[in-house]
Amino acid sequence: MQVIAKKTYDEASAAAADLLAAAILMKRDAKLGLATGATPVGCYKELVKKYESGMLDFSRVTTANLDEYRGLDGSHEQSYRYFMDSHLFNLVNIDKSRTYVPDGTIEDPDKACSDYDKLLDEKIGAFDIQLLGIGSDGHIGFNEPCDYFNLKTQCITLEESTVKDNARLFFGGDLDAVPRQAYTMGIGFIMRSKKIIIMATGESKRDIVEKAFCGPVTPQVPASILQLHPDVVLVGDAAAIPDAVVEKYK
Numbered sequence: 001m002q003v004i005a006k007k008t009y010d011e012a013s014a015a016a017a018d019l020l021a022a023a024i025l026m027k028r029d030a031k032l033g034l035a036t037g038a039t040p041v042g043c044y045k046e047l048v049k050k051y052e053s054g055m056l057d058f059s060r061v062t063t064a065n066l067d068e069y070r071g072l073d074g075s076h077e078q079s080y081r082y083f084m085d086s087h088l089f090n091l092v093n094i095d096k097s098r099t100y101v102p103d104g105t106i107e108d109p110d111k112a113c114s115d116y117d118k119l120l121d122e123k124i125g126a127f128d129i130q131l132l133g134i135g136s137d138g139h140i141g142f143n144e145p146c147d148y149f150n151l152k153t154q155c156i157t158l159e160e161s162t163v164k165d166n167a168r169l170f171f172g173g174d175l176d177a178v179p180r181q182a183y184t185m186g187i188g189f190i191m192r193s194k195k196i197i198i199m200a201t202g203e204s205k206r207d208i209v210e211k212a213f214c215g216p217v218t219p220q221v222p223a224s225i226l227q228l229h230p231d232v233v234l235v236g237d238a239a240a241i242p243d244a245v246v247e248k249y250k
């Protein structure tokens with residue numbers, strides 16, 4: 001694992017955007033795994049700037065996102081489809097028919113999950129690069145702490161800490177407004193990606209970053225499995241990256 005620890009959130013966002021930009025420049029039809037949440041917003045802003053400056057062309061890029069709330073359709077302002085459209089897809093020249101997000105409107109979880117796994121196999125195979133955030137409980141995608149590493153897309157019941165984090169950041173603090181379930185890509189497909197960038201910013205991520213990358217590999221800290229991937233870059237700001245992590249991977 002490589003660690004890029006920048007001073008500020010903006011610098012960390014620019015560094016993550018550079019890695020994604022490099023993947024697109026090296027392969028015009030790159031397949032990108034994308035994440036939602038507060039963390040990647042700055043990275044997407046930087047990518048839009050690079051597109052506007054003429055540096056990046058998204059016309060042949062394909063993307064698939066990690067997760068979606070069960071029960072929300074893409075026109076809901078808190079859906080992850082809406083997030084991606086408004087932070088990136090509507091602002092660059094991507095062909096939206098090649099941007100995939102799990103379908104939150106499918107009521108039957110088995111169907112929703114097997115449909116997404118089928119789509120990932122057929123349209124993606126393996127990402128060239130996958131962008132991840134990390135939950136304060138160590139989740140990646142919405143793969144919450146559990147007794148085993150979940151490999152396939154699944155319907156997950158969110159941990160109370162995740163509901164609180166998401167209410168604070170996105171639902172105006174209204175806990176009751178946060179859906180309790182989500183469909184999430186499994187860790188097996190995330191690990192298939194050729195390269196993975198995991199972003200962590202802000203003091204609230206510091207403890208979990210240390211646990212995930214200096215502690216044991218365990219499904220109780222799902223992000224810890226990234227220690228076993230051959231090409232992972234942890235990109236963060238000074239508040240989120242403890243010295244112990246910098247030391248271990250230098």
Ligand code: PGA
Binds near residue numbers: 040133136
């Ligand atoms: P956040 O979420 O970026 O909103 O902190 C991270 C995550 O849950 O992956």
